[in-house]
Structure formats: structure tokens, C-alpha cells
Amino acid sequence: MSSLLRMSGIVKTFPGVQALQGVDFEVVEGQVHALMGENGAGKSTLLKVLTGVYPADSGEILLRGDVIRPRSPQDATRLGISAVYQELNLAPNLSIAENIVIGREPMGPMGIRWREVKRRATQALARLGLELDVNRPIGSCSPAIQHLTAIARALDVDARLLVLDEPTASLDRDEVENLFTVIHRLKAQGLGIIYVTHFLDEVYAIADQITVLRNGTKVGCDTPAALPKRALVSLMIGREAPSEEAAPQREVSAAGEILVSAKELGRRFAVGNLNFAIRPGEVLGLAGLLASGRTETLRLLFGIDRPDTGMLMLDGIPARLTPRRAMRAGIGMSPEERKTEGIFPSLSVRENILIVAQVQRGWLRRLPRSAWAEADAMKDELRIATPDLDRSIASLSGGNQQKALLARWLIAQPRLLLLDEPTRGIDVGAKFEITGLVERLRSEGMAFVLVSSELSEVVQSSTKVAILRDRRMIGEADDLSEKAILDQIAEGDR
Amino acid sequence: MSRRPWTFALALLVAVLVLNLFFTPGFFAMEVRDGRLFGSLIDILNRAAPAALLALGMALVIATGGVDLSVGAVMAISGAVAAGLVVQPDGFVLQALGPQSVGAANVIAVVAGVLCGLFNGLLVGFFRIQPIVATLLLMVAGRGLAQLLTNGQIITVPSDAFATIAIGATLGLPNPVWLTAAMALFFGGLTRLTALGLFIEASGDNPTAARYVGIDGRALRLAVYGLSGLCAGFAGVIAASNIKAADANNAGLYLELDAILAVAVGGTAMTGGRFSLFGALIGAVLMQTVTTSILTRGIGTEITLVLKAFVVVAVCLLQAPAFHEMLKRRRAPA
Amino acid sequence: MKALWTKERLPIIATVVVCLLLYIAAGLAFPGFFSLRVGVNFLDDNAFLGVIAVGLTFVIITGGIDLSVGSVAGASSILTAVLIHRSGMHPVLAMFGGIGFGLVLGLLQGLLIARFKLAPFLVTLGGLFFARGVALAISRESVQIEHPLVSTLASEGLKFSKGVTLTWNGIVFVLFVVLGVFLARQTRFGRTVYAIGGNPTSVGTMGLPVTATLVKVYAFSGFCAGLGGVIFATYTASGNALSGTGLELDAIAAVVIGGTLLSGGYGSVIGTLFGVITLGIITTAITFQGTLSSWWSKIVIGGLLLLFVLIQKGIEKTGR
Structure with a gap:
């Protein structure tokens, strides 16, 4: 397994806040790497630096050993880094097929070649092991299908590294299973996946590696086996030795009616x-x-x-x-x-x-x-x-x-x-x-x-x-x- | 600065007046004839009255984050109701109401305006239709309704009493000026002596937050569009009285645009929130002053239209964050 | 064609149904309404409105609005007439003048809307004032156009049978519908227009050229309005600065009755064709009827508009 992405010493400062204080982060091919942290930990800043939303103040990003400096999300996409955010970037009024290829439609003398569009969309979905009616407008599909379509769109540009930001937030249990099957497939194809979630169980079900950020620094990086839940939660919340002291007992005028x-x-x-x-x-x-x-x-x-x-x-x-x-x-x-x-x-x-x-x-x-x-x-x-x-x-x-x-x-x-x-x-x-x-x-x-x-x-x-x-x-x-x-x-x- | 959003409009108004002081002889001249004042300034106030009335209602509508495109058409409806009720022409749709005195006819006409406004408020507040779309409906159909009322004719009203509202004067000043002033006081009192103004501003400023503090956005919008209809009703009566006739085709034509312009120039944000009734009035007077100045200098009115176009764009640009950013980047090249 | 009755198609289905019902009702009520001549006249008489509505369709699909189209058509018509009549310019060149005016104004409006994110209705409101002012500045009087080419355009064209001719104006309308359908369905530009209307906040992050597309959309609308003015000038063989007053409302009504959602994202040029024809049927039927007065058309159009807006609202609700 060779290194796919290596971010080292990433620093990013906003007026008044040091959002990232020299973070190192590495993803190897075929790995699902969970990125964890509470609000303000620096997860989204790190991802935004990676996908070119804004530049890092200092630090280096290597993609398969080459130094890259993505200037925009489009730029990052060209380099093979695609992100699927929780707020999906889809046009709900257009079909599944169109959402996968829009902006890159195959053109012929009579304009867009719709047959080819459908063929390509079907192919992209097949990579995920999905068979869908690609003519359906995406807005009428379940959140799960929408999410998978967004992933298919990301793959259609030959992504090598896929960022999934809270992909399961609006999925039910079966759909999560389905997504995991897809993720396993992609792993097998050698993709690197950065997986952001707040659900602990998922991390242990899918991740090969866990990195925890807190207040802009990396506070932990280990395999799930070496990082039990209890330790993970402590890392995230930031108390290695939580107080065992019970809260002061306070008098509650218990007589009150239930409100x-x-x-x-x-x-x-x-x-x-x-x-x-x-x-x-x-x-x-x-x-x-x-x-x-x-x-x-x-x-x-x-x-x-x-x-x-x-x-x-x-x-x-x-x-x-x-x-x-x-x-x-x-x-x-x-x-x-x-x-x-x-x-x-x-x-x-x-x-x-x-x-x-x-x-x-x-x-x-x-x-x-x-x-x-x-x-x-x-x-x-x-x-x-x-x-x-x-x-x-x-x-x-x-x-x-x-x-x-x-x-x-x-x-x-x-x-x-x-x-x-x-x-x-x-x-x-x-x-x-x-x-x-x-x-x-x-x-x-x-x-x-x-x-x-x-x-x-x-x-x-x-x-x-x-x-x-x-x-x-x-x-x-x-x-x-x-x-x-x-x-x-x-x-x-x- | 946020406390006095009308400063810009007032400064412009003063500038235009000063220009006239130097370049238009007799612009400030005033004389008393038959116990009333005459002069360019009085004329400006008088002519600005309908747009100023509309601007009062429009300011509240815009403050809630909406817009009322129908006021011009509503003016035509209320004018048609007023004239028709007095004259009772053949085939008049409201014949069942019977012939009315001028006073009663005018009251019914204003009520008709309020009903139109409430219809808009219903669509915007309760059916959640975008304000532009909702009020566009009456903008399209309103003139048709007005023509239906007048049977396609221009109803002329051979009654001096009917003309009093627009042409008469009280204590030296034309009646429309008094009426506008009274409405301005009423609106000022309604919004500032009660909490209505605060609720309107809150609702336009941040609709979600307004919902979370328990402000009833639906009732608020119903009220605001109703008030805009009230203003349009009065303006329609004045317009009809002014020509002693109801002209369904031309009454209030494009006046909704003047009203929006007056509100925008008067410092009310087009995206909703803080509003200034005083600013809206100044805006309306400013637009009329410019028009009159251009007319008295013998330049065609078409220049006024072009000027209005530039004012709209300028005001929009001044309020646009993207424009400010561009200016900033120009000043400090990276 | 599996799911014909999807909720996205409901507006266009409603449009076609309303259009057919009106046509059948009018045909049963008035002898001669079903004739080919009346049918062809729908296209001829509404060619200027139709071309404008095609341009406006794209604007509305992006979720915007263009209030300037009526004034631009008026300015274009008077400019064309004056260029032919006073300057003795060849009609074709003069027409390019009229269309060019619309294109340039549309381009400017598009830049303001897309680059500075100004509200479309305010910017195009400015355009409305500006174009009307320019038109009046060119000439306050109506100007006749006397040129053989112009009368040819307005009276000759495709002969169907004796006395039934689709004039060049009507042909241009049909061509523009075809062009509009092609743009909307077969080009990346067209698909981006739909995507912008569907999700205005995040299509930029899909890597689509939002700003450029919006500028093009308003420029195209200006172009169509300019062309509409030229067609109106040839149709009436004159130019008038006040022509096209209130035309923006008819055009918006045609687009919305044609099933295009005012909130953006959904709509079609074919629907707009049906919308224009529906308006044509209403006005023609009222003329045929004789005793009903012309203002009824405004009221009926307003009523239809209300119906369609409420249908659209219903669709949005079930869509959530």
C-alpha cells in the first residue's frame, strides 16, 4: 500500500483564531481514514485546505508524492480529489444521469448525446454496484440515492481520493449498510477515503485508521483496534482524566407539577x-x-x-x-x-x-x-x-x-x-x-x-x-x- | 448612520434645490392667490403626493422583505370605484350599491383598495407565494378589473365636489399634500407608537429568528399588504379626482415603480429590515423635484426615465456587498 | 416515457390540457375557429410576444425575472423604424440596430445581476425605465416604415393554401421555438440554466460556470426582446416608442401558463409555445365573441396565472 495523500505541518489562521496549528495527516491507497473531532476542532478547515477552498498559511500537501496546491474545488477535482458534502451539491430538478455528468456532458454535432450520458451514468453507478433508473429526477429520490449519486459524480472525474463528509446523517440503517458496501468496493479499487462522521459505531464499522483533531491540533492517530471508544471520546472531548466528582446536590422543590x-x-x-x-x-x-x-x-x-x-x-x-x-x-x-x-x-x-x-x-x-x-x-x-x-x-x-x-x-x-x-x-x-x-x-x-x-x-x-x-x-x-x-x-x- | 438612513436622499434633495436656485429663475417664487399658495415648490409637493402615499405602504412591504407591484393597478381599481359610484354609468358593475355621495364613494373606493391589498397579503402570508409573483397577479388582472368597472370607458365625473380632494386647498396648501401628511402621521404613529414597526423590521431582518421569538409572520404580512392597499386606494381616489375622471388604462401606470424607487432612495434596504417612512417621503419628493426641474428647463421627460434607471442601479450597487468588496479590492490591490 | 404523470410534468400537462380545452370550447362556440387560417394567425399575431417569451423562459428557469422586455421591444421598434425612415438605412441593417440595442442592454443587466448579485427585478426595472426613456428620446411620434422588404416580411412566407400564409414573422417565431428547445435541451448552457434554477446556492461548487451563464441568459433575453420589437415593427409597419407597454406582463404570463416555475428550475420552451397560444386563443375568442370586451382577456389571464401559481405552490409543497 503506497501513500496517496500526505499533508504535513498544515497551518491556517483566521483573524483571531488559529484553526490549524501544524497538522499532519496521511491517507494510503485503499484506506478509509476517519477524521474525528468536535465543533471547532479543525476538521472542516483541514478539508477545505485539501479541496482548495482556501490556501494553507504554511505546510505541504503531497498527492502520490507530488506537491500540489489546489486553488479551487475545481482545481482539486482535476487533481483527483473529490468531496461529497453533507449539503449535497446536486440540482434536485435534474435526473440522476445529468447530476452525474453535468458540465462534462459528451457532445456531438446535435448537442448533448443523451444516450452516451445515460451510458456513462449507468457505468459510474455500476462501479458502486448500483442499478438505478437514471432518468429519475434526483429530487424525488431518497437521501441515500442522492448521496450515492453525489459519490458517483465524484468518481466520474476519476477521483483517487474521496472525501465523505457526514454521509450517513440522513440515512437509515439499511441505507448505511448499503453505503458501507459501496465504500468497501471503492477501497478494493484502491481509492483513498477520508470519512468524517459523528457516529461512533460507524467509525468502528468502516474505518481502517482514526485521526482525532482538537482545537486545531492532531491529538491522536491510531487504528480502531488500538483506540477503544472510551479513549476516542476522551480524545475528542479533551479530558484524559475526567472529574469523577459528582455535581453539588441542589435542592429541587420536588412538589411541582410536571411541566x-x-x-x-x-x-x-x-x-x-x-x-x-x-x-x-x-x-x-x-x-x-x-x-x-x-x-x-x-x-x-x-x-x-x-x-x-x-x-x-x-x-x-x-x-x-x-x-x-x-x-x-x-x-x-x-x-x-x-x-x-x-x-x-x-x-x-x-x-x-x-x-x-x-x-x-x-x-x-x-x-x-x-x-x-x-x-x-x-x-x-x-x-x-x-x-x-x-x-x-x-x-x-x-x-x-x-x-x-x-x-x-x-x-x-x-x-x-x-x-x-x-x-x-x-x-x-x-x-x-x-x-x-x-x-x-x-x-x-x-x-x-x-x-x-x-x-x-x-x-x-x-x-x-x-x-x-x-x-x-x-x-x-x-x-x-x-x-x-x-x-x-x-x-x-x- | 444606520439611525438616519435618509441622509443620502435629503442631501440629494438639497443639492437639486440648490442647483435650481442658481439655474432656474423663479423656482422658489411663491404667491398667494385666492387664499392658497402657488409656486414650483407647492406644485412639486402636490404632484409627489400619489407616489409618496404609495411609498409609505411600499416601505412597510419592503421592510418585511417583500414588494407590492400591484399598487398602480389597485389605484386604477379604486379610481374606477369612486368615479363609477358617483356617476353610475350604463353597465356599471357595482350598480347594486346604488348612487353614492362623493364622500361615501371615496370611502368605498379606499375600502376596495384595502381588499386588494388583503388579497395580496393572503397570497404572500398564508399561501407563501413569493411577493413578486403574488402581486404580479393583481398587476396583470387589476387593470382588467378596473376596465370591467368602467366598462372600458373613461368615466368623467362632472362634479366639483369630486375634484375637491385633488384640486382643492386647505389653509393654503393643496389637499393631496394634507392627505399625504395625515397618512404619514398615521403610519408613523401606527409603526412607532405601537410595536408594529419593530415586528415588521424584525420579520424582514431575519424571518427565522422572528418565528423563533413568536412573531406571527402571516398576520403581519396580511396587515402590511393591506396597509399598502389602503395607500393605493387613497392614491387612486386622488388620481381620479385630479382629472375628474377614472382612466383604467393610465391611472397610476408605472407608479409602483416610482414608489419602489422612492423607498430605495430613502434608505430602506431592499432586502428587508430597517425602514424609514420619512426617507420614503423624501425619496418621492426628490424624484418629483428632479422631474419638475427637468420639465421647467425644457428638457424632455424621457431624460427623467433614463435618470431613474441610473438611480435604481446606483442605489442597488450601493447596497450590494459584492460591490463593496470589489471597491475594497480596487483600493488595496493584492 | 414510463412515468408520464410525474409531478414535474404536472404544470406542462395542465398547460396542454387548458390550451386544448380552451381551443375546443372556442371552436365549438364560434364557427370558423377551427380553421387553418385562425390557427396560423395564432403564430403570426403573437410572433413578437412569442419570441420575447422564449427568451424570458430561460431567465425564469434560472429563478430570475426580466421586467425590461416590453420597453426594450418598444425601443427596438422605434429605433428600427427611425433608422429605416430617417437615415434611409437598409432594413436588414436597421433591424440589426434594434436587436443590437436589446442585446447590449441585456448584457449589461446580466453583468449587474450576475457579477454584483443584485436583485433581477430591480436591475431590470432600471432597464425598463432606461429603454423607455431611450425610445422616447429617439422619437415621440409614431414612425411609418415604407419599404418593400418590410411589407414582404409581414405578408408573405409559407403558403399553406389559398389565403392562408404563415408570414416570415411567424416563421421566425417557430424557428426561435426550435432554437430555444435546442438550447434548453441539447447544450451545456441550457442544462446549466436548469441547474442554477434548481440549486442556486451550490451549483458553483459543482464546477458549473454560474456567472457566465447568467450573463448569457439575460443577454439572450435582451436579444429576444430586441427581435420582438423588430417583428412588432414589421407587423405594424411602424415604430412607436410606447409600443410594448405592459408587454412584460403578457410575456411573464405566457411563460408561467406554459408551466415554467417562477421559483426556477422547471420549465420548457415548448410549454411557453403553448402558453403563448393559450393567450392567443383567449384574445381571439374574445374578439370572435364580439360582445365580451377586451379587458376580459386580462382578467382571464390573471385568473389563469393565479391557478398556475397555486398549482406550482402545491407541487413545491409535495416536493418537500
């Missing part, structure tokens, strides 16, 4: 098997790796997505929620995607903070000036760094925007607040403030569901923890300590 409960609640391709009950004064932490279904759980609870199995009860009554109904019932959500789902970029910080309170009050009556003081108080309490609240929120740093988003809900004081990564990008001091604020509101009877990729934070703030793994809830934590939770995440069902 929200989930029974077998789930949604296809999102999350399943949710079983929990939340009472006033409780903080339910959701623990799990990236893409384990944490955000999806919050989306179900806030009515953004409709569940298709199980039941969601609100105050003991089955509920069909929309965000508006959820809000009226006293549920709030601070989303993870700050830019696209959270802030109103051209409105002022004050308006961004007060908007939820205003919605609760209705459109007709504006909030009185006294509400402004509340916003100012919240600015001081959360230490939102801005000279005044009347400038545009877009002028604030990400962390301060996040604080303003939290302030929005803390002022509104819902009965249940869903927090998705509330402290991401926030300085340590403010994290402390937020944790304190959550604890205070909790003791006053507010309930929370908390998602955080920092396990210590989940353990610190939660009164109980639900464990999610590969898009299923596998139970509640037996013991509120980081070690116990990590074990449960890694080992799966007891």
Missing part, C-alpha cells in the same frame, strides 16, 4: 426514544457528542419540527406545538445558530433584548420605558460589552451577541427555557455569570433544558442529565459526574 414530558418522542432522521419529564426548578442537561440529536430535541420541544412518533405532554395535556404556541405556553428557546436563527442584525441591541418581552405584551402596546431599565440592568449583569444599547447588534462581538440573546429570554422569564450552547464563544467571566443566573432562576422555579458540548458545564448546571447517542436517548445519567456520563456515552446501552 413538560416526552414519551417515546422522536422524529425520523433527527432524534428518537426521548423519555423524560421536566418540573419547575429542574435543569435537564442533554449530554452527547455533536450530532447526537441534542439540538433536534430542543427543536421538537419548541415546536419548530413536528414529532412523528411518541407524545409530548404540556401540563399533562398532549400538545401539538408551533413556536408561537410554545411561547404562549411559557416555553422559550435560545438557538445555537446565533447568526441565522438568533439575532436581528440591523436592529439595536436594546431591541434585540426586549423583543421577546414585546411579543409577549402584544403589538398594540409598546413596552414602557421602565422596561429599558431592565435591559440596562441585564447588560450590566451579563457584562455585555457595548457603550450603549442603542447601537446595532451586528457591531458586537459574537460572545456579546450571545449574551444579548440570553438576556432576551431571561427578561421574558418563561416557565421553561431551552438553551442550546448558551456559553459558546463567551469569555470565562461571563460564563460564570450565566451559570449563576441560570442557577438563581432555577431556584426561583424556572425550568431549563441545557445543551452544551462542554460536559463540565452540563454537570455543573443540571439537576438531571439525559444521554443521547447516535440520535437516540439511551437513558438518564445514573450519576451526575463527568466520568460516569462519558462512560455511558461511550458504552451505549448498559
Whole structure:
């Protein structure tokens, strides 16, 4: 087996962040190399350097021993490096055949030779062991077929190295098996495959080698046999010696009625098997790796997505929620995607903070000036760094925007607040403030569901923890300590 | 700067006025005749009134991230309703309503405008049809409906009372100016004394985030397009009153484009979000000032059209991130 | 041909069904409607609209819009007429002038839209103003064209039988439909147009030339609008700066009734042909009927447009 790709000493810096700090990465022919890491680990940056989306600051890329410098994805494709991303680059309105060959159609005197197009597409699919009606529009095919078509497109350009970015995110079990069969075929043909996923089981089912990145550095590289799940999770989350200390016991005024409960609640391709009950004064932490279904759980609870199995009860009554109904019932959500789902970029910080309170009050009556003081108080309490609240929120740093988003809900004081990564990008001091604020509101009877990729934070703030793994809830934590939770995440069902 | 998006339009307006001060004799002259003011400036305000009215509604629609292409056609409908109800020509479709006084006819005409707007709002808000497409429907069919109402004729209204709205004056100023001012105050109050303005801006600025804080985008769009229809209804009544007739073919023709232009020049982002009603008014007055200046200098109106074209493109370019990037790269060559 | 009733084909099927139903209804109601002459006249009388609609089809498939086509046609018609009448230019050269104006304006619009990512409806709104202004600047009065070649184009062509002739204008329309079908189905340009409409955000990463294709699409639309103006000038043997007012709406209606989705990605030139003919049937039927007034055509077209937009919305919903 000869070396196919060798990336060495790759450094990439963005304003304020060193995304890659000298990463080495190697793929040999016929190898499936899993690239693992949590958010911000540098996986996507590394892949983007490889596929020519942007250049590395320093370091070298060798493809079969030759130095390459891909300048664009097209350039990389010409060199034999093809990537299939989770957000598929397909035209849903065109047929399978066209999606495979578009831009490279065989031409004749009367234009595109459609017979040849179909022949080539069929051939490309045959390489994957697939027989499909290539005339079908891709938009009407299952996500699995779409994914395989995207792979076929990548192969049609004689790729030697294939990047698969979360290929199974929208596939069910059988389809994953199918994909694995295809991957085995490609391995046998000598292709190198870089496989990015968040599903642990898959890594052990398909990968020949695992590289783990964290904070822009390579923290591990080994075969699956030499790297058991427990060690892998520790490498990813970054705690070789997780604290065994149990969280401080906090008093929960247990008498409260159940606010929200989930029974077998789930949604296809999102999350399943949710079983929990939340009472006033409780903080339910959701623990799990990236893409384990944490955000999806919050989306179900806030009515953004409709569940298709199980039941969601609100105050003991089955509920069909929309965000508006959820809000009226006293549920709030601070989303993870700050830019696209959270802030109103051209409105002022004050308006961004007060908007939820205003919605609760209705459109007709504006909030009185006294509400402004509340916003100012919240600015001081959360230490939102801005000279005044009347400038545009877009002028604030990400962390301060996040604080303003939290302030929005803390002022509104819902009965249940869903927090998705509330402290991401926030300085340590403010994290402390937020944790304190959550604890205070909790003791006053507010309930929370908390998602955080920092396990210590989940353990610190939660009164109980639900464990999610590969898009299923596998139970509640037996013991509120980081070690116990990590074990449960890694080992799966007891 | 974001607080005063209309600065650019106001500066342009002042510049055009100053140019006129030097190059157009008598541009600022004003005289009082029969208890009302006459002069180029008053004329400009008066002529700008319909576009300014439309621009008020259009500003709100654009702020939600939409656009209302139908306002010109809706003007034709409301004009036809007003004139038809007063005159009751043969074959008038609304004959069942019976002959109406001028006042009642005008009110019904404005209501017709609101109904048209609500129809648009229904398509955009509840059926989730793209605003351009949804309002295009009435833009196409609206003039047909107006012609149906007028039976294809130009309905002339031989009534001085009917002309009062457009031609009369109150306290020295033409009535359309008062009407526009009143509507501007109403819209200003509606959007700034309540939270409606905030909700509109939030909904246009980030529709997903607006949904997640519980803003009802559907009802909001229904309201906003309804308000735009209200403005078009008033503008249609003024246009009909101005010529004492309902002309289904030409009433408000291309005026939707003037209104969009006024809003864009007035500093409202075409992609939605922050809006400025004051800016929209300034924009409308600016466009009319330029038109009048060109007319009084004896240059053909076609130049106004060409000028408008350049203004549209210029305003778009100024708002476009891709253009800013290009400028930056020019300034600092890599 | 296995799956005829796929949801992608529903709009075009609806178009053909509506077109046939209207044709049969009109034919049963009005004697003489089924005649070959009336059929040929559909093509002749709507040739200018048809050519414009073919160009616009490509724009709409990319998910864009071109509001300038009516004004460009007007400017092209007056420019052609003035070049022949005042400058004594040979009609063929003059026609190149009219078409060239459309092409250049379309090219500029395309550059602004593709290069700077400006909203198509605003840019072409500017184009609408600009072209109308230019047209009025060329001549405010209607200008007659008296040239044997021009009258030949408008009255002679393919003789089917006694008194039934598909004129050169109609022939050009048919040729453009064929050209449009070829471009859309058999060229990489055409397929890229569809891909852009289907997935505007990521076709660039598929390695397709998005910017260049968009520029070409608007240039082609401008070209077609210019040609439409020339055809209108020969058809009426005159040029008028105000001709083509509101024509953009008819053209959009023809394209949408022809089954092209306004949100982009789906549509066909053949559908547009049916759309143009449907509009032709409506106007002709209303003329045949005699007592119904011409504005009914606008209302009916508006109603059809609403129907098709709602059908399209339904398809999008089930597509998700």
C-alpha cells in the first residue's frame, strides 16, 4: 500500500483564531481514514485546505508524492480529489444521469448525446454496484440515492481520493449498510477515503485508521483496534482524566407539577426514544457528542419540527406545538445558530433584548420605558460589552451577541427555557455569570433544558442529565459526574 | 448612520434645490392667490403626493422583505370605484350599491383598495407565494378589473365636489399634500407608537429568528399588504379626482415603480429590515423635484426615465456587498 | 416515457390540457375557429410576444425575472423604424440596430445581476425605465416604415393554401421555438440554466460556470426582446416608442401558463409555445365573441396565472 495523500505541518489562521496549528495527516491507497473531532476542532478547515477552498498559511500537501496546491474545488477535482458534502451539491430538478455528468456532458454535432450520458451514468453507478433508473429526477429520490449519486459524480472525474463528509446523517440503517458496501468496493479499487462522521459505531464499522483533531491540533492517530471508544471520546472531548466528582446536590422543590414530558418522542432522521419529564426548578442537561440529536430535541420541544412518533405532554395535556404556541405556553428557546436563527442584525441591541418581552405584551402596546431599565440592568449583569444599547447588534462581538440573546429570554422569564450552547464563544467571566443566573432562576422555579458540548458545564448546571447517542436517548445519567456520563456515552446501552 | 438612513436622499434633495436656485429663475417664487399658495415648490409637493402615499405602504412591504407591484393597478381599481359610484354609468358593475355621495364613494373606493391589498397579503402570508409573483397577479388582472368597472370607458365625473380632494386647498396648501401628511402621521404613529414597526423590521431582518421569538409572520404580512392597499386606494381616489375622471388604462401606470424607487432612495434596504417612512417621503419628493426641474428647463421627460434607471442601479450597487468588496479590492490591490 | 404523470410534468400537462380545452370550447362556440387560417394567425399575431417569451423562459428557469422586455421591444421598434425612415438605412441593417440595442442592454443587466448579485427585478426595472426613456428620446411620434422588404416580411412566407400564409414573422417565431428547445435541451448552457434554477446556492461548487451563464441568459433575453420589437415593427409597419407597454406582463404570463416555475428550475420552451397560444386563443375568442370586451382577456389571464401559481405552490409543497 503506497501513500496517496500526505499533508504535513498544515497551518491556517483566521483573524483571531488559529484553526490549524501544524497538522499532519496521511491517507494510503485503499484506506478509509476517519477524521474525528468536535465543533471547532479543525476538521472542516483541514478539508477545505485539501479541496482548495482556501490556501494553507504554511505546510505541504503531497498527492502520490507530488506537491500540489489546489486553488479551487475545481482545481482539486482535476487533481483527483473529490468531496461529497453533507449539503449535497446536486440540482434536485435534474435526473440522476445529468447530476452525474453535468458540465462534462459528451457532445456531438446535435448537442448533448443523451444516450452516451445515460451510458456513462449507468457505468459510474455500476462501479458502486448500483442499478438505478437514471432518468429519475434526483429530487424525488431518497437521501441515500442522492448521496450515492453525489459519490458517483465524484468518481466520474476519476477521483483517487474521496472525501465523505457526514454521509450517513440522513440515512437509515439499511441505507448505511448499503453505503458501507459501496465504500468497501471503492477501497478494493484502491481509492483513498477520508470519512468524517459523528457516529461512533460507524467509525468502528468502516474505518481502517482514526485521526482525532482538537482545537486545531492532531491529538491522536491510531487504528480502531488500538483506540477503544472510551479513549476516542476522551480524545475528542479533551479530558484524559475526567472529574469523577459528582455535581453539588441542589435542592429541587420536588412538589411541582410536571411541566413538560416526552414519551417515546422522536422524529425520523433527527432524534428518537426521548423519555423524560421536566418540573419547575429542574435543569435537564442533554449530554452527547455533536450530532447526537441534542439540538433536534430542543427543536421538537419548541415546536419548530413536528414529532412523528411518541407524545409530548404540556401540563399533562398532549400538545401539538408551533413556536408561537410554545411561547404562549411559557416555553422559550435560545438557538445555537446565533447568526441565522438568533439575532436581528440591523436592529439595536436594546431591541434585540426586549423583543421577546414585546411579543409577549402584544403589538398594540409598546413596552414602557421602565422596561429599558431592565435591559440596562441585564447588560450590566451579563457584562455585555457595548457603550450603549442603542447601537446595532451586528457591531458586537459574537460572545456579546450571545449574551444579548440570553438576556432576551431571561427578561421574558418563561416557565421553561431551552438553551442550546448558551456559553459558546463567551469569555470565562461571563460564563460564570450565566451559570449563576441560570442557577438563581432555577431556584426561583424556572425550568431549563441545557445543551452544551462542554460536559463540565452540563454537570455543573443540571439537576438531571439525559444521554443521547447516535440520535437516540439511551437513558438518564445514573450519576451526575463527568466520568460516569462519558462512560455511558461511550458504552451505549448498559 | 444606520439611525438616519435618509441622509443620502435629503442631501440629494438639497443639492437639486440648490442647483435650481442658481439655474432656474423663479423656482422658489411663491404667491398667494385666492387664499392658497402657488409656486414650483407647492406644485412639486402636490404632484409627489400619489407616489409618496404609495411609498409609505411600499416601505412597510419592503421592510418585511417583500414588494407590492400591484399598487398602480389597485389605484386604477379604486379610481374606477369612486368615479363609477358617483356617476353610475350604463353597465356599471357595482350598480347594486346604488348612487353614492362623493364622500361615501371615496370611502368605498379606499375600502376596495384595502381588499386588494388583503388579497395580496393572503397570497404572500398564508399561501407563501413569493411577493413578486403574488402581486404580479393583481398587476396583470387589476387593470382588467378596473376596465370591467368602467366598462372600458373613461368615466368623467362632472362634479366639483369630486375634484375637491385633488384640486382643492386647505389653509393654503393643496389637499393631496394634507392627505399625504395625515397618512404619514398615521403610519408613523401606527409603526412607532405601537410595536408594529419593530415586528415588521424584525420579520424582514431575519424571518427565522422572528418565528423563533413568536412573531406571527402571516398576520403581519396580511396587515402590511393591506396597509399598502389602503395607500393605493387613497392614491387612486386622488388620481381620479385630479382629472375628474377614472382612466383604467393610465391611472397610476408605472407608479409602483416610482414608489419602489422612492423607498430605495430613502434608505430602506431592499432586502428587508430597517425602514424609514420619512426617507420614503423624501425619496418621492426628490424624484418629483428632479422631474419638475427637468420639465421647467425644457428638457424632455424621457431624460427623467433614463435618470431613474441610473438611480435604481446606483442605489442597488450601493447596497450590494459584492460591490463593496470589489471597491475594497480596487483600493488595496493584492 | 414510463412515468408520464410525474409531478414535474404536472404544470406542462395542465398547460396542454387548458390550451386544448380552451381551443375546443372556442371552436365549438364560434364557427370558423377551427380553421387553418385562425390557427396560423395564432403564430403570426403573437410572433413578437412569442419570441420575447422564449427568451424570458430561460431567465425564469434560472429563478430570475426580466421586467425590461416590453420597453426594450418598444425601443427596438422605434429605433428600427427611425433608422429605416430617417437615415434611409437598409432594413436588414436597421433591424440589426434594434436587436443590437436589446442585446447590449441585456448584457449589461446580466453583468449587474450576475457579477454584483443584485436583485433581477430591480436591475431590470432600471432597464425598463432606461429603454423607455431611450425610445422616447429617439422619437415621440409614431414612425411609418415604407419599404418593400418590410411589407414582404409581414405578408408573405409559407403558403399553406389559398389565403392562408404563415408570414416570415411567424416563421421566425417557430424557428426561435426550435432554437430555444435546442438550447434548453441539447447544450451545456441550457442544462446549466436548469441547474442554477434548481440549486442556486451550490451549483458553483459543482464546477458549473454560474456567472457566465447568467450573463448569457439575460443577454439572450435582451436579444429576444430586441427581435420582438423588430417583428412588432414589421407587423405594424411602424415604430412607436410606447409600443410594448405592459408587454412584460403578457410575456411573464405566457411563460408561467406554459408551466415554467417562477421559483426556477422547471420549465420548457415548448410549454411557453403553448402558453403563448393559450393567450392567443383567449384574445381571439374574445374578439370572435364580439360582445365580451377586451379587458376580459386580462382578467382571464390573471385568473389563469393565479391557478398556475397555486398549482406550482402545491407541487413545491409535495416536493418537500
